[in-house]
Amino acid sequence: MNEYVIGLESLGMGDVERVGGKNASLGEMISSLSGLGVSVPGGFATTADAYREFLQHDGLADRINVALADLDTDDVEALVRVGGQIRQWIMEIPFPPALEEAVSKAYAGMAVNGEDATVAVRSSATAEDLPDASFAGQQETFLNIRGIDNVLVALKEVFASLFNDRAIAYRVHHGFRHEEVALSAGIQRMVRSDIGASGVMFTLDTESGFPDVVFITAAYGLGEMVVQGAVNPDEFYVYKPALERKKHPILRRMMGTKMEKMVYGDSAASGKSVKTEPVDEADRKRFCLSDDDVEELARQAVTIEKHYGRPMDIEWGKDGEDGKIYILQARPETVKSRAGQSIERYVLKNRGEVVCEGRAIGQRIGTGKARVVSDISEMNRVQAGDVLVTDMTDPDWEPIMKRAAAIVTNRGGRTCHAAIIARELGIPAVVGCGDATRSIRDGNGVTVSCSEGDTGYIYDGELEFERSEISLESMPDIPLKVMMNVGNPDRAFDFSGIPHKGIGLARLEFIINRMIGVHPKALLNFEQQDENIQNTIREFTAGYASPVQFYIDKLAEGIGTLAAAFAPEPVIVRMSDFKSNEYANLVGGSQYEPDEENPMLGFRGASRYISDDFRDCFELEVAALKKVREDMGLENVQIMIPFVRTVDEARQVTELLEGHGLKRGENGLKLIMMCELPSNALLANEFLEYFDGFSIGSNDLTQLTLGLDRDSGLIAHLFDERDAAVKKLLSMAIQACRDQGKYIGICGQGPSDHPDLAKWLLDQGIESVSLNPDTVIETWLHLAGQKLES
Numbered sequence: 001m002n003e004y005v006i007g008l009e010s011l012g013m014g015d016v017e018r019v020g021g022k023n024a025s026l027g028e029m030i031s032s033l034s035g036l037g038v039s040v041p042g043g044f045a046t047t048a049d050a051y052r053e054f055l056q057h058d059g060l061a062d063r064i065n066v067a068l069a070d071l072d073t074d075d076v077e078a079l080v081r082v083g084g085q086i087r088q089w090i091m092e093i094p095f096p097p098a099l100e101e102a103v104s105k106a107y108a109g110m111a112v113n114g115e116d117a118t119v120a121v122r123s124s125a126t127a128e129d130l131p132d133a134s135f136a137g138q139q140e141t142f143l144n145i146r147g148i149d150n151v152l153v154a155l156k157e158v159f160a161s162l163f164n165d166r167a168i169a170y171r172v173h174h175g176f177r178h179e180e181v182a183l184s185a186g187i188q189r190m191v192r193s194d195i196g197a198s199g200v201m202f203t204l205d206t207e208s209g210f211p212d213v214v215f216i217t218a219a220y221g222l223g224e225m226v227v228q229g230a231v232n233p234d235e236f237y238v239y240k241p242a243l244e245r246k247k248h249p250i251l252r253r254m255m256g257t258k259m260e261k262m263v264y265g266d267s268a269a270s271g272k273s274v275k276t277e278p279v280d281e282a283d284r285k286r287f288c289l290s291d292d293d294v295e296e297l298a299r300q301a302v303t304i305e306k307h308y309g310r311p312m313d314i315e316w317g318k319d320g321e322d323g324k325i326y327i328l329q330a331r332p333e334t335v336k337s338r339a340g341q342s343i344e345r346y347v348l349k350n351r352g353e354v355v356c357e358g359r360a361i362g363q364r365i366g367t368g369k370a371r372v373v374s375d376i377s378e379m380n381r382v383q384a385g386d387v388l389v390t391d392m393t394d395p396d397w398e399p400i401m402k403r404a405a406a407i408v409t410n411r412g413g414r415t416c417h418a419a420i421i422a423r424e425l426g427i428p429a430v431v432g433c434g435d436a437t438r439s440i441r442d443g444n445g446v447t448v449s450c451s452e453g454d455t456g457y458i459y460d461g462e463l464e465f466e467r468s469e470i471s472l473e474s475m476p477d478i479p480l481k482v483m484m485n486v487g488n489p490d491r492a493f494d495f496s497g498i499p500h501k502g503i504g505l506a507r508l509e510f511i512i513n514r515m516i517g518v519h520p521k522a523l524l525n526f527e528q529q530d531e532n533i534q535n536t537i538r539e540f541t542a543g544y545a546s547p548v549q550f551y552i553d554k555l556a557e558g559i560g561t562l563a564a565a566f567a568p569e570p571v572i573v574r575m576s577d578f579k580s581n582e583y584a585n586l587v588g589g590s591q592y593e594p595d596e597e598n599p600m601l602g603f604r605g606a607s608r609y610i611s612d613d614f615r616d617c618f619e620l621e622v623a624a625l626k627k628v629r630e631d632m633g634l635e636n637v638q639i640m641i642p643f644v645r646t647v648d649e650a651r652q653v654t655e656l657l658e659g660h661g662l663k664r665g666e667n668g669l670k671l672i673m674m675c676e677l678p679s680n681a682l683l684a685n686e687f688l689e690y691f692d693g694f695s696i697g698s699n700d701l702t703q704l705t706l707g708l709d710r711d712s713g714l715i716a717h718l719f720d721e722r723d724a725a726v727k728k729l730l731s732m733a734i735q736a737c738r739d740q741g742k743y744i745g746i747c748g749q750g751p752s753d754h755p756d757l758a759k760w761l762l763d764q765g766i767e768s769v770s771l772n773p774d775t776v777i778e779t780w781l782h783l784a785g786q787k788l789e790s
């Protein structure tokens with residue numbers, strides 16, 4: 001050890017002032033976590049004192065301070081001019097001989113069998129990676145550097161990068177004094193992810209802050225492409241409790257396009273050390289990580305999080321030579337981990353034409369004039385309140401990003417630069433649109449909506465929206481359980497932050513429609529489909545073992561995400577209840593569905609499951625539920641059967657489930673029946689012989705009791721769940737369940753639309769009401785005799 005360089009293995013978190021947060025963290029992991037399975041490549045760091053000594057030469061520090069003293073960072077031209085001058089000064093001044101000698105000696109010590117090591121040269125500022133400032137990408141990183149001359153040039157460029165335009169502006173924006181920030185350089189052995197894969201992972205969900213998952217992004221090649229947002233990566237969610245229990249922990253997989261990858265260049269000199277090249281078509285259509293890789297990454301992430309005691313933002317690489325996973329950086333997550341106990345809600349008052357769509361970042365809405373910017377030389381065109389539309393962003397864009405009301409990019413995933421900065425700034429962003437710069441017209445008013453789920457939409461025109469914020473710190477006690485109707489796994493983590501007692505209705509139709517899109521019969525009979533349908537199915541099922549396995553796995557991913565988000569509370573999953581006309585709209589569906597005059601009263605629910613024509617499709621749903629409950633260990637999942645017309649149908653369905661390993665009562669499995677036909681209430685005691693309770697579907701029960709089509713505008717005014725006849729049936733069903741000590745809840749629209757009906761149900765002895773998420777707080781407070789104050 002000397003005053004200029006220190007081996008990473010000798011560092012820890014007490015050394016932030018000496019080598020910056022990034023290098024201190026690398027040393028901490030090497031020294032404290034290597035024995036726990038965390039693999040970090042070795043190397044050394046230059047010290048902050050070495051940097052300061054360098055700046056003392058020829059009065060450079062004083063010249064820099066004078067140049068920055070009166071700089072207005074909002075004046076982009078001045079920022080570019082002053083930053084460029086400072087960087088030129090730094091590049092022109094030689095290193096102190098003692099520093100150059102120390103670096104040369106340390107680098108020589110990394111040689112293997114007399115061969116120079118290939119290294120990454122990264123910056124580590126003494127004020128970065130603190131819990132209240134991410135400094136994401138503020139300084140430079142140089143990859144595939146080999147030979148001492150190239151290392152010294154990269155080191156000089158790293159020193160100069162402390163005065164990049166973006167870094168100067170960032171420090172001013174976050175209140176850091178320039179002279180108080182020093183720079184350390186980390187020289188770290190390269191992981192051969194250029195022939196493997198790499199990416200970023202967070203130990204929470206970056207959109208909702210949900211803490212029980214590890215969110216992993218991955219692409220082929222070196223990780224800069226993912227960090228910059230130059231590729232749309234694969235994404236994975238891993239459930240921490242299942243990982244700890246040694247159950248199958250992968251909740252969801254989403255395949256990215258992964259069009260390009262960064263690989264080693266033709267020279268080891270900085271500036272020529274890396275290049276980009278296209279990814280082979282076959283590789284694009286498969287996940288770049290195996291399940292074992294994903295689980296290994298998650299294990300290392302959880303170990304790191306436990307050590308630091310806080311959510312973490314981690315860069316990683318998979319070495320294509322040895323096949324191992326390595327951690328390259330770890331820093332505190334700085335946005336969602338600071339969120340308070342409140343819900344911020346954005347709701348569009350109306351919708352316009354969708355211009356393009358991509359991945360939603362945050363849950364906000366922003367409006368403004370679109371500024372389609374092709375490169376950074378046009379940054380002055382973006383004014384305060386505009387919507388920035390561009391191919392991708394990097395840290396050089398940050399001085400103008402803070403002006404924008406929203407950000408839209410062609411490329412990037414949820415961990416790209418644009419996404420990270422948008423979260424920090426508290427503005428919506430839609431990334432990975434593909435064609436935003438072509439689809440959005442410069443100067444047009446647009447609305448960027450990230451409030452509708454995983455998909456973000458850019459609407460034509462500046463639409464009106466409402467924003468409210470609701471405190472959740474002191475919800476009053478009420479004498480029933482408030483559950484939620486949630487079908488969209490994309491919103492599960494977000495909705496789980498609302499006070500709840502579980503999910504009273506999780507519709508499989510949403511998962512089938514949005515995440516699968518293909519009729520199960522077309523998958524079961526893939527070889528019999530025509531060429532066009534086969535090609536479409538191949539596109540949908542890329543990355544999965546077979547068309548049938550795709551259906552099972554995607555269903556399991558959707559159900560598992562809902563179950564994990566709301567665990568340990570019950571999640572009542574209703575088996576598919578598409579009508580024949582709805583099934584016909586799925587890919588390949590028209591050839592398998594009957595043409596019915598009134599599908600609402602036709603081939604649906606239990607009748608489908610036990611029929612010879614559909615039973616094999618139902619068995620795929622059963623397989624998915626078994627996977628969730630047994631392989632994933634999410635035994636909070638309960639099963640609900642819809643539209644059971646007769647008691648004999650009830651018997652047949654429960655026997656079919658039992659025959660496939662889902663026996664009522666085993667491993668805590670509960671079977672619930674939708675009570676949605678008058679016959680269900682009239683023969684409640686008989687139906688309850690086969691089920692553990694009822695969940696009332698007030699929509700169908702009302703239309704079948706009153707004999708009206710709720711979709712008919714001519715008689716829509718007569719549809720009212722509070723009608724006396726409907727209430728009489730509701731009362732009968734509730735009383736039958738209460739008499740038998742069985743579950744009784746309601747999952748229909750009625751209590752969401754009519755708080756007075758919710759109060760009546762409470763008086764009748766209902767055990768739970770399952771509400772649409774946007775009505776939970778209001779209804780909860782109404783039942784407690786309070787009003788909503790937003």
